[in-house]
Amino acid sequence: MPFVTFLDYAGVAVFAATGALAASRKELDIIGFLFLASVTGIGGGTFRDLILGIPVFWVINRDYVWICASVAVLVFLTAHRFESRYKLLLWLDAVGISAFSVMGAAKGLVVTGSVSVAIITGMLTATFGGILRDLLAGEPSVLLRPEIYVTATLIGAAVYTGADIAGLAPLLASILGFVAAFIVRGGALRFGWTFPAYKGRPGRHPDDIP
Amino acid sequence: MPFVTFLDYAGVAVFAATGALAASRKELDIIGFLFLASVTGIGGGTFRDLILGIPVFWVINRDYVWICASVAVLVFLTAHRFESRYKLLLWLDAVGISAFSVMGAAKGLVVTGSVSVAIITGMLTATFGGILRDLLAGEPSVLLRPEIYVTATLIGAAVYTGADIAGLAPLLASILGFVAAFIVRGGALRFGWTFPAYKGRPGRHPDDIP
Amino acid sequence: MPFVTFLDYAGVAVFAATGALAASRKELDIIGFLFLASVTGIGGGTFRDLILGIPVFWVINRDYVWICASVAVLVFLTAHRFESRYKLLLWLDAVGISAFSVMGAAKGLVVTGSVSVAIITGMLTATFGGILRDLLAGEPSVLLRPEIYVTATLIGAAVYTGADIAGLAPLLASILGFVAAFIVRGGALRFGWTFPAYKGRPGRHPDDIP
Structure with a gap:
């Protein structure tokens, strides 16, 4: 199995686990x-896949559906054992966005040949599952958390794409992209890394604006 | 008109009514x-239709758009007559998910020939309209209500798909699927049926996690 | 550059600015x-583009991505200068929905030849970006604000489509549609125009319904 395919399965499994933990x-x-x-x-x-105009991956290969179902059952049986499900969710989510930023960029690059599209599909693939999870579960969105998040997906997608363009072997490019993304997001989770935030003031609630 | 087409029109109409009631x-x-x-x-x-990679149904057949518009006007003129619009919304929603779980499974089965894809497209078709309605109207999501909901769409899609695979006539398979889904969701609404919930503890708010 | 193409670029830029202001x-x-x-x-x-079944515009032409990135940086550097970012957001949003209601209708009309589909794609194109922005940023949805909003997109799309069907030059039809939409939404913002609202009573919270 090529490493990028492994990343795809692994990304689906860990994201499925974060969805089950939210449940x-x-x-x-x-x-x-x-x-x-x-x-x-x-x-x-x-x-x-919708944006790239190609057939949706799980409609073609149903393994992904069974992975999600198996992970859901496993988490249903074991979630009570974890001291903080939310911390576990955040760390699995970090693995997931690292895997998907590479996988999304790889597919975007193969289909369109464009570096900028590849980076964007990497970011979208990595962030969209978590956005859906938080919307559907009524959780505060991971996107709005203070520590670095979207940046990690940008870096993972850019490192993979750059390494691939530079002629590195796919396996090496994938590993580099995954590790780069995970270091950034993992460091943000562990050490609270943030960017210099917007030097401003928080928005008022619309009702309070004259 | 084949019964499955009737279910499609009926599903669009009752879901449109739930959207208008939310409005x-x-x-x-x-x-x-x-x-x-x-x-x-x-x-x-x-x-x-996007997931199956086929043309979007209402772009091809504009009847559906006019159905939604007519239902919206009708509800606008009559909604004040109902004692509890939210209860009416929930019951119409129950009819809608029963119709769409069959219709979505039927289309998924025809397009892909896969049982697991058919069941998933049945569930997605049935649940997605209500998810959008609740998100846009700022209502608590029906998905997070305690009584059985998604299960009804799973059962409707599975009964239809199983009956179709077993060789039953499309009309009979559609009726069986619709009735099965409606019994489950209607029973859940009427008698408060729930699954054994996850034996755990509610999640803490992210800010309260050390 | 045809005026409708200019509207497309301008719409992307002002919507990007509203997203950056929300950020x-x-x-x-x-x-x-x-x-x-x-x-x-x-x-x-x-x-x-997904609904019309045509390739997604920014996958083909990456200018749009660079416009969004440039606008984001510009707003990051200047947003503190504005006394009320939310008011600015609402006015830029008004420009954006006016441009996109025309552009969405134009593309829908070219692809399907159907007036009703053109009006709907005009409305969807104009409203969907703002819906996503408010969902992701956790802002109250512009859709639920009391002043006229969706109506402006309906009028912009309908005026453009009607003018095009009536044989007016594309440039004139586009300007008419844009101006019509902007007058309606701008007037709503400036003078608080509302429709006669539903003569009813607000919905109770689901938990309070016996």
Whole structure:
């Protein structure tokens, strides 16, 4: 199995696990686990394939659906063992965005040949599943958290794309992209890395604006 | 008109009505009614067609758009007569998800020939319109309600698909799927049926996690 | 450059600016600005192209991506100068929906030849970017604001489509559509125009319904 395919399976599995953990935080039933795990696991890749105009990956290869279902059942049976499901969710999400930023960029580059499109499909693939998960589960969006998040997907996609353009072997380019993204997001989670935020003031609530 | 086509029209109409009822709960104007009715009525099927890679149904057949518009006007004129619009919304939604779980599975089965894809497109078609409605109207998501919901769409899609694979006539398979889904969701609404929920504890708010 | 192409670029730029302003209200970092600007700027057109079954515009022409990125950086550097970023956001949004209601209708009409589809793709293109922005930024949805909003996009799309069908030159039809939409939305913002709202009562919270 090429490493980029492995990253795809691994990304689907860990994103599915974050969806199932969100379901456990909301105390949903087993079908709620299956649903949130599937939407989170395959949501980003579905969006990527729609934008690239290619057949949706899980419609062609149903393995992905079974991965999501298996992960959902596993989390349903074990989630109570974890001390903080939300921290686990954030770390699995970090693995997932690292894998998908590479996988999304790889598919975007193969289909369009454009570096800028590849970087964007990498970012979209990596972030979209988590956005859906948080919207559907009514969680605060990971996008709005203070630590670095989207940047990690940008770096993962850019490192992979740059390495591929530079002629590195796909395996090496994939590993470099994955590791780069994970160092950035993992460091942000572990050490609270942030960018210099916008030097401003928070927005007022619309009702308070004269 | 084949029964499955009738289910499609009926599903669009009742989902459009739930969108218009949500608009009335938010006291929107007539255009808000038209917008929410249309998004809710055709949202699930649009998503299904995009994923299956086939032309979007209402772009080809504009009847669906006029159905949504007519239903929106009708609800705008009559919604004040109902004692509880939210209960009516939930019951119409139950009819809608029953119709769409069959219709989505039927289209998925015809296009891909895969049982697992058919069941998923049935579930997605049935749930997606309501998800959009609740997100846009700022209502609590039906997905997160305690009674059985997604399960009904799974059962409707699975019963239809199983019956079709087993060689039953399309009419009979459609009726069986519709009735199965409606019994599950209707029973859940009427008697508060729930699954054994996840044996756990609710998630803490992210800010409260050390 | 045909005027309708200019409207497309201008619409992407002003919507990107509203996304970046929402990012500044949430005090995100520069990558958050880039992300929200891009999603808001190209979201509506992406949805339009998916529904029409044509290649997504920014995958083919990457100028749009660079416009969004440039606007995001510009807003990041200047947003603190504005006394009320939310008012600026609303007015730029008004320009954006006016441009996109025409551009969406034009593309829908060319691809399908159907007046009703053209009007709907005009409305969807104009509203979808702002819906995404508000969902992702956790802002109250512009759709639910009391003043006229969706109606302006309906009028812009209908005026353009009617003028085009009536045989007016594309430039004139585009200007008429843009001006009609902007008068309606601008008047709503300036003078608080509303439709006669639904004569009813607000919805109760689901938990309060017996």
